[in-house]
Amino acid sequence: MSEILKKPEAVNLADLKAATLDYTLRLADDSLILGHRLTEWTSNGPFLEEDIAMSNVALDYIGRARMYYGYAAELSVDGKMEDDFAFLRDEREFRNLLINELPRGDFAYSMVRQLFIDVFNSLYLPKLMQSNDQTLAAIAAKGIKETQYHLRRSRDWTLRLGDGTEESHERMQKAINSLWGYTHELFELDSLEQQLTDEGIGVDSTLLRAEWLTQIESILSDATLSRPEDDWVVKGGRTGYHTENLGHLLTEMQFLHRSNSGCEW
Amino acid sequence: MSIVTSQKAPADTTANLTLEVKQNTVWVERLHRRHQSEHAEIWDLLDEVKDPEIPVVSIWDLGILCDVSVESERYTISITPTYSGCPAMDTIRDDVSAALCRAGIENFTVKMQLAPAWTTDAMSPLGRQQLLEYGIAPPGNKVGGCLLTPEAGIRCPRCGSEQTERISEFASTACKALFKCSDCLEPFDYFKQI
Numbered sequence: 243m244s245e246i247l248k249k250p251e252a253v254n255l256a257d258l259k260a261a262t263l264d265y266t267l268r269l270a271d272d273s274l275i276l277g278h279r280l281t282e283w284t285s286n287g288p289f290l291e292e293d294i295a296m297s298n299v300a301l302d303y304i305g306r307a308r309m310y311y312g313y314a315a316e317l318s319v320d321g322k323m324e325d326d327f328a329f330l331r332d333e334r335e336f337r338n339l340l341i342n343e344l345p346r347g348d349f350a351y352s353m354v355r356q357l358f359i360d361v362f363n364s365l366y367l368p369k370l371m372q373s374n375d376q377t378l379a380a381i382a383a384k385g386i387k388e389t390q391y392h393l394r395r396s397r398d399w400t401l402r403l404g405d406g407t408e409e410s411h412e413r414m415q416k417a418i419n420s421l422w423g424y425t426h427e428l429f430e431l432d433s434l435e436q437q438l439t440d441e442g443i444g445v446d447s448t449l450l451r452a453e454w455l456t457q458i459e460s461i462l463s464d465a466t467l468s469r470p471e472d473d474w475v476v477k478g479g480r481t482g483y484h485t486e487n488l489g490h491l492l493t494e495m496q497f498l499h500r501s502n503s504g505c506e507w
Numbered sequence: 508m509s510i511v512t513s514q515k516a517p518a519d520t521t522a523n524l525t526l527e528v529k530q531n532t533v534w535v536e537r538l539h540r541r542h543q544s545e546h547a548e549i550w551d552l553l554d555e556v557k558d559p560e561i562p563v564v565s566i567w568d569l570g571i572l573c574d575v576s577v578e579s580e581r582y583t584i585s586i587t588p589t590y591s592g593c594p595a596m597d598t599i600r601d602d603v604s605a606a607l608c609r610a611g612i613e614n615f616t617v618k619m620q621l622a623p624a625w626t627t628d629a630m631s632p633l634g635r636q637q638l639l640e641y642g643i644a645p646p647g648n649k650v651g652g653c654l655l656t657p658e659a660g661i662r663c664p665r666c667g668s669e670q671t672e673r674i675s676e677f678a679s680t681a682c683k684a685l686f687k688c689s690d691c692l693e694p695f696d697y698f699k700q701i
Contacts, residue, residue, distance in 0.1 A: 277592075291675035291685060298592075298677040305592025309621065380622035384591050387624065387701045388681075394655055395676050 258441060262375060263317040264337070265438050267327065268480060269378075270310030271338035274328060275488070276359065277303030278495055282346045295395065299356070302388045309381045316377075329499035333489045334482040341424040343479075343488040350413035353399045354421055360393035361457050362428050365450045374442040397461055404465025415467055423474040429454070432480060533570075533628035540574060541567075549575045549582060549612075556606050559598045560680055564637045566599055570629025573620050582607070582615040587625045590681040590701075627700045638698055639664050643683065646700040656684045661697045663688035671695075 280300035287293025311324040341359070346352050367389060370382035403410040429451040431439070438444030459469050478484065499505065541550050553575075556566050566572045566586065573585040584603055588596050600617045607615050627646035635645035644664045659672045668690035678685035683696040 291677075294679070295675055295677040298681040301592030301594065301681055302590060303592070305588070305590065309591060376622065380624065381591075383624040384588070384621065387626075388591060390655060391676055391699070391701075 258437075258443075259317055259319075261434055261437055262378075262443060263314055264434055265444055266310050266314045266317065266378065268337040270307050270314060270327065271336050272342050273303045273310060274307035275336070275338040275491065276342040276355075277301075277307055278491060279342065279344075279346050280352070283352065288349055296352075299392055299395075302385075302392070306381065306385050306388075309384070313377045313381070325499065329496045333484055333492055336484065336488060336492070337480055337482060338488075339424075339427050339479040340476060340485055341421065341427065343485060343491060344421070344424065345487055347417065347420075348413060350403055350410065351417040351420070353396055353403065354414060354417040356392065356396040357400050357461065358421060358425055358428075358458065360389060360396045361454055361461075362450070363389045364393050365453055366445055366447060369445040369450075373444070378443065400461055400467070401465045404462070404467040411466065414465070418462070418467060419470050422470040422472075423476050426472070426475045427477045427479060430477065430480065531628050533626055534631060537570065537573075537629055538631075544575055546575045546577060546582070549584070549607075552606055552610050553584070553603060556599065556602045559595045559602070561638065561641060561643065563641045564634050566603070568631040568634030568637065570625060570627075570631075570634075571599060580614060582612065583618050584615060585618045585620040587620045589625050592681060625701075627698065642695060644686065644695060644697040646698045656697065656699050661686050663691060663693070664695055665693050666691040673697075 277300045280296055280303060283293065283296035284300070285293065287296050307328070308324060311327045314327055315323050341355060344355070363385065367382040367386040371379050371386065373379045373382070400414065404414045405411070429447050431446055431448045435444045435446070439446045455469075462469055476485075541547075544550060550567070550572075553572055554565050554567055556572075558564050558566060558569055558571070561569075569589070571586050571589065573587050574583075576583045576585075584607075586596070586599060586603065596619070600619075603617050604615075607613075630646070638645040642664050644661050656673060656676060660669050661671050661673075662669050663671050663686075666688060668688055670689040671686045672689065673684060674687050674694065675685040677683075678696045682699060682701075684699050685694060686697050687694050
């Protein structure tokens with residue numbers, strides 16, 4: 243009797259570990275891809291301080307990605323390392339949300355994206371800090387401190403540009419309209435995340451949308467900007483269906499590692 | 508040199524720091540852990556490892572060095588990153604290894620510890636003083652203080668004026684913000700409180 247009971251439990255544990263690995267990779271991919279997009283501002287920022295700020299935020303995200311990939315490597319049963327996940331997977335294997343991979347656009351576009359994601363992280367990471375998985379909880383605890391700084395900056399820029407000149411206002415509104423349809427994916431919950439939420443490991447992001455909307459609407463309203471209608475939605479990142487932009491990003495990001503296998507720099 | 512710089516530093520800084528430190532449980536716990544440790548020689552040895560970006564402050568004084576333990580004659584040195592993306596961590600890991608090797612210790616692991624997340628409260632009073640003398644305004648103490656960097660009023664590490672304003676949330680590294688002093692007109696880094 244006891245043996246019969248033990249077996250399914252062992253299978254479940256392996257299954258849970260595999261699910262946690264997939265979940266960790268999702269979070270890692272989100273951080274890496276957004277971090278890479280932000281690095282594209284390095285030496286292209288509108289002025290020196292902003293250039294440095296963008297690069298610093300990029301570093302925070304890439305550092306976060308490294309912690310997640312490092313943990314994924316620990317969970318991996320086939321001996322994969324941090325770099326294998328970042329540099330040796332193809333487009334369809336990446337699981338980042340689409341909003342992270344969209345090209346950097348103009349400064350308004352990048353800032354609106356940061357605002358949407360910063361507010362999301364400010365709600366998501368405190369929940370992840372309560373995860374039964376201690377490593378994920380620890381990474382979230384580090385991340386939330388940085389997110390507070392990120393959010394203050396993206397909020398300030400939204401107010402300044404939204405309530406700025408006619409051109410800055412117009413560019414901000416255009417960015418909001420172009421990005422809005424990609425925000426729905428932030429609040430999706432598929433069977434993998436449902437399973438991990440049930441286990442007290444993952445976060446049910448569907449519960450965060452109402453608060454996210456309240457905060458975003460308030461900031462947009464202060465910035466004399468308006469919230470678009472929910473009339474179009476694009477999804478697919480979590481299942482590996484990406485926009486064409488990700489392939490181009492990976493080409494540039496992975497080139498050095500793939501053509502000089504095992505090189506360190 | 509140190510006499511000149513300490514004269515420049517505001518006179519009551521040390522008194523303020525002492526008061527703050529008494530309420531700072533994170534630092535007190537670290538100090539306690541070190542004092543309780545049976546491996547004093549290792550802790551002392553690692554005092555020579557400085558932060559690569561701020562070469563006057565040791566990783567102990569910055570709160571990066573968390574613990575020294577030993578199991579089966581193998582030392583484990585635990586260090587924690589300040590910020591997730593701190594690019595100095597790899598160098599620090601190498602510097603710790605080099606310091607141990609120079610002392611003839613070869614059986615060790617340098618472990619990256621994520622929890623509890625690093626906070627500026629883990630810094631020592633000496634570390635704060637060294638930052639100040641190096642020209643970086645030290646972080647405030649979170650006990651009773653505001654968390655995010657203020658827009659103005661961080662005391663200038665050069666002339667001591669509080670007539671200062673924030674230029675950027677981020678400076679030469681993620682852990683610092685950039686300020687400008689309206690009295691001596693010099694820009695300076697402020698070590699952000701997190």
